[in-house]
Amino acid sequence: MKNHSKFDFQTKCVHSGIDEYEYGAVVPPIYQTSTFKFKNVKHGASLFAGEEKGYIYTRMLNPTVEAMENAIAALEGGHKALGCSSGMAAISTIFITLLQSGDHVVCSSAVYGPTTTVLNTVMKKYGIETTFVDSSDSENVRKAIQPNTKVVYIETPGNPTLCISDIEEISKIAHEHKATVVVDNTFMSPALQNPLLLGADIVMHSLTKFLNGHADVVGGVIVVKDEETYQQFRKTLNQLGGVIDPFNAFLVHRGLKTLAIRMEKHCQNAQKIAEWLEKHPLVKSIRYPGLKSHPHYKTGLKQHKGPGGMISIELAGGMEAGKIMMDSVRLFQLAVSLGGVESLIQHPASMTHFSMGKEAREAAGITDGLVRISIGIENVEDLIADLEQALNKVKENIPKEFELHV
Numbered sequence: 001m002k003n004h005s006k007f008d009f010q011t012k013c014v015h016s017g018i019d020e021y022e023y024g025a026v027v028p029p030i031y032q033t034s035t036f037k038f039k040n041v042k043h044g045a046s047l048f049a050g051e052e053k054g055y056i057y058t059r060m061l062n063p064t065v066e067a068m069e070n071a072i073a074a075l076e077g078g079h080k081a082l083g084c085s086s087g088m089a090a091i092s093t094i095f096i097t098l099l100q101s102g103d104h105v106v107c108s109s110a111v112y113g114p115t116t117t118v119l120n121t122v123m124k125k126y127g128i129e130t131t132f133v134d135s136s137d138s139e140n141v142r143k144a145i146q147p148n149t150k151v152v153y154i155e156t157p158g159n160p161t162l163c164i165s166d167i168e169e170i171s172k173i174a175h176e177h178k179a180t181v182v183v184d185n186t187f188m189s190p191a192l193q194n195p196l197l198l199g200a201d202i203v204m205h206s207l208t209k210f211l212n213g214h215a216d217v218v219g220g221v222i223v224v225k226d227e228e229t230y231q232q233f234r235k236t237l238n239q240l241g242g243v244i245d246p247f248n249a250f251l252v253h254r255g256l257k258t259l260a261i262r263m264e265k266h267c268q269n270a271q272k273i274a275e276w277l278e279k280h281p282l283v284k285s286i287r288y289p290g291l292k293s294h295p296h297y298k299t300g301l302k303q304h305k306g307p308g309g310m311i312s313i314e315l316a317g318g319m320e321a322g323k324i325m326m327d328s329v330r331l332f333q334l335a336v337s338l339g340g341v342e343s344l345i346q347h348p349a350s351m352t353h354f355s356m357g358k359e360a361r362e363a364a365g366i367t368d369g370l371v372r373i374s375i376g377i378e379n380v381e382d383l384i385a386d387l388e389q390a391l392n393k394v395k396e397n398i399p400k401e402f403e404l405h406v
């Protein structure tokens with residue numbers, strides 16, 4: 001593979017993972033094949049023995065998938081990457097590989113809902129305990145570490161409260177105790193944040209979100225720093241089978257080419273919209289990493305290159321107001337997921353974070369009135385006009401018992 005390490009991130013987005021192909025193809029062909037023919041018995045045996053590099057079977061490795069993996073490894077500043085069938089497949093592959101019965105995990109309390117659920121159900125069933133902490137204060141992580149803590153798992157900004165955890169500080173604390181630091185970097189993408197360069201050991205992404213960016217793929221990826229870890233994860237993925245397929249890998253690789261410019265636009269739009277929302281009389285509170293009012297604004301500046309495309313708000317009038325707003329938007333679409341070119345709006349307590357239960361939600365600061373918005377790359381004035389008309393509907397239609405106090 002060509003070495004693009006000397007180039008700027010924007011250039012890397014376009015060229016990383018791209019090799020020389022048959023017929024001079026400029027983009028990686030989709031090797032839509034489950035298996036690969038051996039030249040003869042000797043060749044097959046040497047591939048299986050690992051004496052020669054080549055492809056055997058798509059669950060084990062596929063050239064289209066490998067091209068996408070190489071691109072993401074380059075963008076994150078990692079050694080290699082592993083494509084998974086979803087973000088959750090990446091997360092479960094990480095836990096299954098690194099943990100065994102009797103081990104302990106320290107995890108941010110504000111993480112993707114199903115991550116909490118997997119730790120509290122599947123992992124617990126296999127004898128792995130988790131302590132959830134507000135990791136925006138690194139000291140909480142230090143206090144939660146036990147002699148059997150093997151993994152410190154953080155998501156920053158966290159979902160959906162957008163709490164920011166200090167990756168560098170937490171990595172230092174975890175490493176004093178020989179724990180592995182895993183960062184879910186989905187909300188930032190490598191365009192805005194590179195956890196491996198800040199001291200983390202492993203990065204994962206839901207490719208479904210910003211990396212693919214077009215709301216037409218479900219996928220995940222794990223990025224590692226060394227060959228030994230790569231081989232461990234490759235073994236788990238090969239045995240349990242949660243790999244991405246060639247066509248989805250091709251689409252993700254295509255999406256990556258515009259990652260730098262998409263993230264720039266997501267940030268610009270979200271910053272303008274957050275500033276507009278912050279001044280709106282119906283918005284009781286707002287969380288956006290680009291606002292000085294964000295409680296971890298300074299930690300953010302230390303570790304990310306931009307505040308991203310995600311905003312969380314709480315309306316005066318609480319849940320009832322939020323419902324009217326979500327039912328009144330026209331351009332924004334009421335849907336879970338995030339990070340696509342189109343703007344989406346959703347309600348974590350009844351949707352993405354329903355599975356974690358009310359008690360865990362409250363501990364993580366996910367109130368019933370919280371509304372999460374994913375800002376797309378549409379024209380910002382069009383987006384603001386849509387939010388404005390929806391908030392006007394809230395004012396007109398809110399039942400009297402839900403005082404707006406404005």
Ligand SMILES: *Cc1c(COP(=O)(O)O)cnc(C)c1O
Pocket residue numbers: 086087088089112155159184186187205206207208209218219220337
């Ligand atoms: C969506 C998401 C996941 C899970 O990814 P899937 O591709 O839906 O399995 C994990 N973490 C974060 C932060 C997410 O937004």
